[in-house]
Amino acid sequence: MPLPGVVVAAARGGGAAEEAAGDSGFEDGIREVLQNLTSVLKTLEETTDAPLRAVLGWLTRRDVGFSSKSDASVQCMPQEIPEEVSLMQLVCAEPTNPGIIQLLDWYHGPREIVIVMELMESSVDLSQFVKMQRSPLSETQVRNIFRQIVKAVQHCHSRGVFHRDIKPKNILIQISTEQIKLIDFGSGTLLHNQEYIRFCGTWLYAPPECVARKSYAAVPTTVWSLGVTLYMILCGHLPFKTSDEIIKYRFNITRDLSEECEDLIRQCLSFSPKWRPTLEDILVHQWLC
Structure with missing residues (x-):
């Protein structure tokens, strides 16, 4: 089935100290992760009839980004699967349900988790x-x-x-x-x-x-x-x-x-x-x- 598009949502861990340090380092990290996603995104674009769109959400303790969360901090060690990802893997396994947003992939960045999901058009x-x-x-x-x-x-x-x-x-x-x-x-x-x-x-x-x-x-x-x-x-x-x-x-x-x-x-x-x-x-x- 052709994918209607892709959403890329990023969630980062860390507490007030990291937030106080500013967002520039985080944004640099996101850019690095997204550069690593280039080949993946190109492959997805080649396999879908609809235009590929990537929406990047910075999910912090504030209600910012793709989805609204009261506390979206991510606590995970490198190479561990974050709980949000593992739960999505469970609900998105075959046979899928049309009422669930589909997980396409996920990546560890330097200080963040990047989650790639289908994009529901319009x-x-x-x-x-x-x-x-x-x-x-x-x-x-x-x-x-x-x-x-x-x-x-x-x-x-x-x-x-x-x-x-x-x-x-x-x-x-x-x-x-x-x-x-x-x-x-x-x-x-x-x-x-x-x-x-x-x-x-x-x-x-x-x-x-x-x-x-x-x-x-x-x-x-x-x-x-x-x-x-x-x-x-x-x-x-x-x-x-x-x-x-x-x-x-x-x-x-x-x-x-x-x-x-x-x-x-x-x-x-x-x-x-x-x-x-x-x-x-x-x-x-x-x-x-």
Whole structure:
């Protein structure tokens, strides 16, 4: 299958001391790495019908570059595979899922990791897509988008990957086709049945148990994030504005929705993780069938 293009995203490690030293050395390092990529990029250009475009993102502790992260620092020793790369290798192995951004290659630079990914042509993140619309998205439109998201997340779990940061900004959507791709595995980890202690992700998409600094399980946490995402793309804003509202469980559905749609949102946003549906339950819910 011809590749629509290539994205090159660079993530660097190091802390405040390195940041204080300035970005010039980092940029020089990136140039060196990209020079080493020339032959690879030329090969990719020869094997694709679409124009090849390389987008370089500097992912620091600030929200800069290709994807937005609260903490995108990379901790790895030379020649070790960074966790974000290893997770992408798992989810991108054959057979692939069309709802996952594909990893093409990755490289160690002097002080950074360069990740080469496919480029989704004419796409924006899902939050931008919602803002671009002159009127709220229809339930039919959202149903198609949300089903793709759930299937992409289900694929991640089937490969033993817990994304941990499901939100509209981490979902690309092609404007013409409304095909989605899940991106940014920087907060992810391996999926297991035990509860997790340390939270990574975006707080306003986190369930009460995470906000209360308690242990949390992968599937209920993911389902809550999906519920917040579904609410946001339907209503145009988040159900909770602060962590305190999440803890006190204060939210209202501010749009007139079908009974089935509202039921799915409320199930996903159940206060107790035991009450939330599984991914399989969501896919057979009456609103998605």
